[in-house]
Every structure is written in structure tokens, then in C-alpha cells.
Amino acid sequence: MPIVPDFPDPGGDARSADHHLGPGGSGAADGATARLGGPLFRDDDPQEPMPTPPPASPRAASQPPQKKKAGRDLRAAIGVGVGLGAVIVASLFVVKALFVGVIAVAVVVGLWELTTRLQERKQIKAPLVPLAVGGAAMVVAGYLRGAEGAWVAMALTALAVLVWRMADTPEGYLKDVTAGVFAAFYVPFLATFVALMLAADDGPQRVLTFLVLTIVSDTGAYAVGWRFGRHKLAPRISPGKTREGLLGAVSFAMVAGALCMQFLVDGGSWWQGLLLGLAVAVSATLGDLGESMIKRDLGIKDMGTLLPGHGGIMDRLDSLLPTAPVVWLLLVLFVGSG
Known part of the structure; x- marks a missing residue:
């Protein structure tokens, strides 16, 4: 997602709404548990009636509601965003080939994050080496050879994933290679279309x-x-x-x-x-x-x-x-x- 500061969800469309739910989206359940604390009905515990909360003081009632705080470090987010934007614009308009390198680096890092989270949370071992090499090659092939080159590189990357995973035990082979082919399509293949756009005059x-x-x-x-x-x-x-x-x-x-x-x-x-x-x-x-x-599904807030x-x-x-x-x-x- 592009660089937009994240804030808590007030019922609106915040980019980081998932982050406030916690792993597996349990925020709502936790809130419901908190609201249901104590006896569910008045006669569940007749010996100990529920205490009446003390009245709010006039001073507390007159205080304005506190301003919502950002869910992330806003200064860091803006600083990183400006820095990334400067790198992208400079590489894009100075030398085209340099921007192809930026795409390839982003692809490799994205693949590393995705495969790491898959292994940590689901014990899925999608092979990173053929994905990283094939992903970078996919971007370069798309820039130099167009859509046909991207498809050929995608097919070879999928084949490399199948072969590379054979060096490990047969247990989990199918889920590992399936995740590997998915990762190859989701990250480098889709990113290759940026290189295809860049190749135009x-x-x-x-x-x-x-x-x-x-x-x-x-x-x-x-x-x-x-x-x-x-x-x-x-x-x-x-x-x-x-x-x-x-x-x-x-x-x-x-x-x-x-x-x-x-x-x-x-x-x-x-x-x-x-x-x-x-x-x-x-x-x-x-x-x-x-x-x-x-x-x-992975039960995480961020990929990295x-x-x-x-x-x-x-x-x-x-x-x-x-x-x-x-x-x-x-x-x-x-x-x-x-």
C-alpha cells in the first residue's frame, strides 16, 4: 500500500484497521468479553448485588474528550515515506534501468517477508532462493522482452520451485510448492507489469x-x-x-x-x-x-x-x-x- 499514515479506526476507512484487532481479528471478541464481565443477569448472584457506580464529578464531565492518537509513529511514517518517494522519483526520471533495480529489490524483500511469515505462522516452507532469483529475473525479463519474457520467466520460476523443494523431505511438499508458486505470482509477476509500463517511450x-x-x-x-x-x-x-x-x-x-x-x-x-x-x-x-x-489467516498485524x-x-x-x-x-x- 502506498504511504498513508495509520490511525485508529473511528468507524471510518483507516488503512491500518486490521492492526487494532490483534492476531486473528480478536479485538471485537475481547471487547465483548469486557462488556460481559460479571453476572450476566441480575439474579445470578443475589447475595452480592452489583454496586452502583459513583456519580461523575462536574469537573470530569466538563472535560473535553481526549484527542485520538495515531496508531503508529507518525513522524517516522512521514520521514520514511518522503525518503522512499525521493528514491523512487529520482531513479524513475534519471535512469530507467535504475528503477528496474528498485523494483527487483522490492520484490526480493517482499518475497523474504512473505515466505518468512508463512514459515513462522503456518510451517510452510516456500523455497526463497529460487523465488528471489526467479523474481528478479522476471522483472528484468519483462522490461527487456515484454509480456512474453515475463511469462517465460514465471514458468521457469515455478519449475525451479518444484525442483528446489525436492531436496527436502516429501512431507509437506505439495503445500510448500503451492505456496511457492502463489508467492511467485503474487509478488514478482504482478510487479513485472510496472516494468512493462516503464519500457514504453x-x-x-x-x-x-x-x-x-x-x-x-x-x-x-x-x-x-x-x-x-x-x-x-x-x-x-x-x-x-x-x-x-x-x-x-x-x-x-x-x-x-x-x-x-x-x-x-x-x-x-x-x-x-x-x-x-x-x-x-x-x-x-x-x-x-x-x-x-x-x-x-496468519494472525499478524504487519508482514514485516x-x-x-x-x-x-x-x-x-x-x-x-x-x-x-x-x-x-x-x-x-x-x-x-x-
Whole structure:
């Protein structure tokens, strides 16, 4: 997910709503337990009637409610976000090949986080070495050889996972290689579409459009959901997400899409940007919900701790990864492959 500060959920669309539930989403259950403490009915314990709480003092009643505090270190989050943004923009517009390296590094770190959490929480040993080597090769092949090169690299990576895992015991082979193939598709293959966008003549502008729209979508969802969110979007997956937040994401992304397609992308027009923004808002939301499902199944708040105030690399890529192929495809349909 792009860089948006995390705050506690007030009923709105906060990006880190899962983090307040604890492992396995047990926050609501804990709250219910606290509310049900003591006898459930008045006559459960007739010898000891429930005490009457003392009346609140006028001074306490007159005090204004305390301001909600951020769930994470906001200063660290902003600092890390600015630093990452500077690295991305500099590498994107200075040398294209340098940005390909940035994508490959993010892929390798993301794979490490994902495979580590799978082994810690589910005892699934997805082989990291063939995934890391194949993932980096996938990104480079996509940039140099296009979609065909990405598919070939994906197939070879899956084959390498199958063979590498044969060196271990047969127990758990099927679940390990299944998780390995899933990881290869989820992280490097989806990230390869960013390299495909970059390969166009106006590649930096296309990638910047992709990044801006995803960030604006997440920011719109957060801002509108925090202020106006009342109706839950997917309470079993991410209780902080609301329908109002989704509308905010769509509105913000469509406006940003119209501006980016009109002024950044060669041959683009504003109405194409409206459609692009709508698609980005939907795919980014689904990507965020998808990773929330994974983290809930694993019983964790974050995929890692590498980025202070943000969690891990995978916690920043959750909405970017599924959005990349959507943006690539629509840009090819609208203005060609470049």
C-alpha cells in the first residue's frame, strides 16, 4: 500500500484497521468479553448485588474528550515515506534501468517477508532462493522482452520451485510448492507489469501515473472514510473500511486520473483518465482486502518491520501489486504500448 499514515479506526476507512484487532481479528471478541464481565443477569448472584457506580464529578464531565492518537509513529511514517518517494522519483526520471533495480529489490524483500511469515505462522516452507532469483529475473525479463519474457520467466520460476523443494523431505511438499508458486505470482509477476509500463517511450510518466493514482485512491478512501464513514464495506475482512471510503477513493482517483491522462501520458485524454481512476480505486481496494485476508489467516498485524511507521515492504505493496496489471492493460488499450 502506498504511504498513508495509520490511525485508529473511528468507524471510518483507516488503512491500518486490521492492526487494532490483534492476531486473528480478536479485538471485537475481547471487547465483548469486557462488556460481559460479571453476572450476566441480575439474579445470578443475589447475595452480592452489583454496586452502583459513583456519580461523575462536574469537573470530569466538563472535560473535553481526549484527542485520538495515531496508531503508529507518525513522524517516522512521514520521514520514511518522503525518503522512499525521493528514491523512487529520482531513479524513475534519471535512469530507467535504475528503477528496474528498485523494483527487483522490492520484490526480493517482499518475497523474504512473505515466505518468512508463512514459515513462522503456518510451517510452510516456500523455497526463497529460487523465488528471489526467479523474481528478479522476471522483472528484468519483462522490461527487456515484454509480456512474453515475463511469462517465460514465471514458468521457469515455478519449475525451479518444484525442483528446489525436492531436496527436502516429501512431507509437506505439495503445500510448500503451492505456496511457492502463489508467492511467485503474487509478488514478482504482478510487479513485472510496472516494468512493462516503464519500457514504453513515455514509461516514467506512465509509472508515475500508476503510483499517483494508487496513492490518491488510498488517501481519498482514508480521508472520506475517517470523516463520513458509517457503513462497513467488508467487516469480516477489514472492519475499518466503509462504503463511504470507497466512494472517496473512486472520486479522488477519477479526478487524478483525468489530470494525469490529460497532462502526463502521451496521447491520453481526460475521459480515459476517469475510467482509469475508477479501475484503480476498485483494484487498489481489492488488493488491500486481499492482503488483509492473508494477514488475518496468519494472525499478524504487519508482514514485516523494515519500514518504521509502515510495517514491511509487503504492507506498502498490497494495493500496488494488483493495480499494476490493470493500469498497464488500460494504458495499452487507450494509447498503445509505446
